[in-house]
Amino acid sequence: xxxxxxxxxxxxxxxxxxxxxxxxxxxxxxxxxxxxxxxxxxxxxxxxxxxxxxxxxxxxxxxxxxxxxxxxxxxxxxxxxxxxxxxxxxxxxxxxxxxxxxxxxxxxxxxxxxxxxxxxxxxxxxxxxxxxxxxxxxxxxxxxxxxxxxxxxxxxxxxxxxxxxxxxxxxxxxxxxxxxxxxxxxxxxxxxxxxxxxxxxxxxxxxxxxxxxxxxxxxxxxxxxxxxxxxxxxxxxxxxxxxxxxxxxxxxxxxxxxxxxxxxxxxxxxxxxxxxxxxxxxxxxxxxxxxxxxxxxxxxxxxxxxxxxxxxxxxxxxxxxxxxxxxxxxxxxxxxxxxxxxxxxxxxxx
Numbered sequence: 001x002x003x004x005x006x007x008x009x010x011x012x013x014x015x016x017x018x019x020x021x022x023x024x025x026x027x028x029x030x031x032x033x034x035x036x037x038x039x040x041x042x043x044x045x046x047x048x049x050x051x052x053x054x055x056x057x058x059x060x061x062x063x064x065x066x067x068x069x070x071x072x073x074x075x076x077x078x079x080x081x082x083x084x085x086x087x088x089x090x091x092x093x094x095x096x097x098x099x100x101x102x103x104x105x106x107x108x109x110x111x112x113x114x115x116x117x118x119x120x121x122x123x124x125x126x127x128x129x130x131x132x133x134x135x136x137x138x139x140x141x142x143x144x145x146x147x148x149x150x151x152x153x154x155x156x157x158x159x160x161x162x163x164x165x166x167x168x169x170x171x172x173x174x175x176x177x178x179x180x181x182x183x184x185x186x187x188x189x190x191x192x193x194x195x196x197x198x199x200x201x202x203x204x205x206x207x208x209x210x211x212x213x214x215x216x217x218x219x220x221x222x223x224x225x226x227x228x229x230x231x232x233x234x235x236x237x238x239x240x241x242x243x244x245x246x247x248x249x250x251x252x253x254x255x256x257x258x259x260x261x262x263x264x265x266x267x268x269x270x271x272x273x274x275x276x277x278x279x280x281x282x283x284x285x286x287x288x289x290x291x292x293x294x295x296x297x298x299x300x301x302x303x304x305x306x307x308x309x310x311x312x313x314x315x316x317x318x319x320x321x322x323x324x325x326x327x328x329x330x331x332x333x334x335x336x337x338x339x340x341x342x343x344x345x346x347x348x349x350x
Contacts, residue, residue, distance in 0.1 A: 009099075009133040011180055012125065012141035019043060019054055019121060019142055024061060026308075027119055029203075029288055032138060034113040035061055036104075038122030039072035039079055041144035047074075049081045062089050067111050071096045071104060071120070073127065098122075099130035108135075181305045182297040184313040191215060191230065191293060191314055199291060200237045204310065206285045207234065208276060210294030211245040211252065211264075213316040221251050223258055231262060242279050244268045244292075246299060270294075271302035280307070 016022045019042065024035070040046045043054045061068045069091035072079055076094045083092065091111060096103045108115060115136040122128025123144040132139035188194050191214065196207075212218040215227050223231075231241055242263045245252055249266040256264035268275045280290060287308035294300020295316040304311035 009130045011133070012129045012139045013133075013180070014138075014140045016140055016142050019057055022121070022140060022142075024057075024064075024066075026288060027138070028064065028066065032117055032119050033065075034067040034069070034108075034111060034118040036069050036071050036107070036118060036120045036132075036137075038098075038120075038124070038128045039070050040074055041123040042121060042128075042142055043070070046144075047078065050085060055085065058086065058090060062086075067091070067113055069093060069107060069111060071098070071107060073098055098127040099134065101131055101135050104131055104135060181302045183305075184297070184301045184311040186310075186312045188312055188314050190317065191227075194293070194312060196234050196237060196239070199310075200239055203289060204239065204291050205289045206240040206242070206280070206283060206291070208242050208244045208279070208290065208292045208304070208309070210270075210292075210296070210300045211243050211255070212247055213318060214293060214295045214300070214314055215243070217318040218316075219251075221254050223255060228259075231259065235261065240283055240285065244270065244276055244279070244303075246270055268303075270299040271306065273303055273306050276303060276307055 014022075019037065027035075037043050037058075043058075044050045058068055068089075070079060070082060071093045073096050074094060079092050079094055082090055091107075093103070093107050096107075098104070108118065118132075118135075119138045119140060120128055120132035121140045121142060122132075123142050125141055129139045129141055191209070199207075209215055212220070216223060234241055242265060243252075243255070243259075244265045246268055247266055252264050252266040263279070265275055265279065270276075276292075280287060288310075290304075290307065290309040291312060292300055292304030292307065292309045293312045293314060294304070295314050297313065301311045301313055
C-alpha cells in the first residue's frame with residue numbers, strides 16, 4: 001500500500017471511550033449486521049482474561065440477532081476463556097495478522113457477512129482500524145482499557161497507544177479526517193436524478209436541501225416551476241423538507257415566502273452543524289433518518305456527515321458562484337476522482 005493510503009485508512013469512522021459507550025442500536029438501524037471486536041485492550045486488559053463488564057454488551061448484541069465475533073492477533077491461548085463464557089454463540093478467531101486482510105476475509109466468509117455490513121471495533125488504529133478501512137468496514141476506535149490494578153507496564157503501554165494516536169490525529173491525521181468527512185454517500189448529476197421514492201421506502205423522513213447551485217442557479221431569488229413540482233412531490237411522499245443555505249436572509253426570505261410549507265434557513269454557516277441540529281431537534285427527527293443534498297463537498301457534505309446524515313452530492317448547476325467557492329472547487333476537483341472510487345460511495349445512473 002502507498003503511504004497516503006495507509007494514513008487515510010488509519011482514520012476511524014467513529015471514536016468511543018469503550019465498547020459500552022457505542023450506540024449499537026444506531027448501527028443496526030444503519031443496516032450493519034456483524035460486529036467484530038478486537039480482544040486485547042478492547043474487551044479485555046492486555047494479556048488478561050475477558051473483562052466481564054463487557055459481557056452484557058456482547059450478550060445483548062447476540063440476542064438482537066447480530067452476528068458477533070472476536071478477531072485478535074493474539075494466540076489461541078489468549079482467548080480460550082471466551083468459550084467458557086459464551087459457548088458457540090460468539091465466534092472467536094486468533095492469529096489474525098492485522099492490518100493484513102487475508103484472515104479477516106476468511107472470517108467474513110465463514111460468518112457469511114459482507115464488509116459493507118460489518119463494524120470492526122478495536123483500540124489500535126495501525127492494526128484494527130487500517131484493516132477494517134481497507135476492507136470497507138465501518139471502523140470504531142476505542143481507548144485502550146486502563147485499570148489501576150493492572151501491572152505498571154500494561155498501564156504505560158495503554159497510555160503510549162493513546163499518545164501515538166493523538167500525535168497522528170493532530171498532525172497529519174486531521175487532513176485525512178477532513179477528506180473522509182467530505183466524501184458523500186452518493187453522487188447524482190442533479191436533484192432530478194434522485195430516487196426519492198426509494199429513499200422514503202428506506203426510512204428517511206427529512207431532506208435538507210442546499211439552495212444555490214443545487215436547487216437553482218447561484219444567486220436565484222425565486223424557485224422554478226420544475227423544482228416546485230419536485231418539492232411538492234417529495235412532500236406528498238410524507239417527507240419533511242428544509243432548505244439550508246449559507247446565503248443572506250434578504251434574498252432567501254423571498255424564497256421562504258414563495259414556499260409556504262417549506263422552511264428556509266439562511267446564514268446556516270455550513271459546515272457547522274448547530275443550526276441544522278436545531279432543525280432536527282424541532283422536528284424530532286434523528287440524523288439517521290435525514291438526507292443532506294448539496295453541490296459542495298466542504299460545506300453541504302461535511303455538515304451532513306458531521307450530523308450523521310445520509311449525504312448526496314450533486315453537480316453545480318452553473319459555473320457562476322461566489323469567488324471563494326470557485327477557489328475551493330479546485331480542491332474539490334482533486335478529491336472527486338478518488339472519492340468516486342471509494343467503496344462506500346455510490347454513483348447514481350439513470
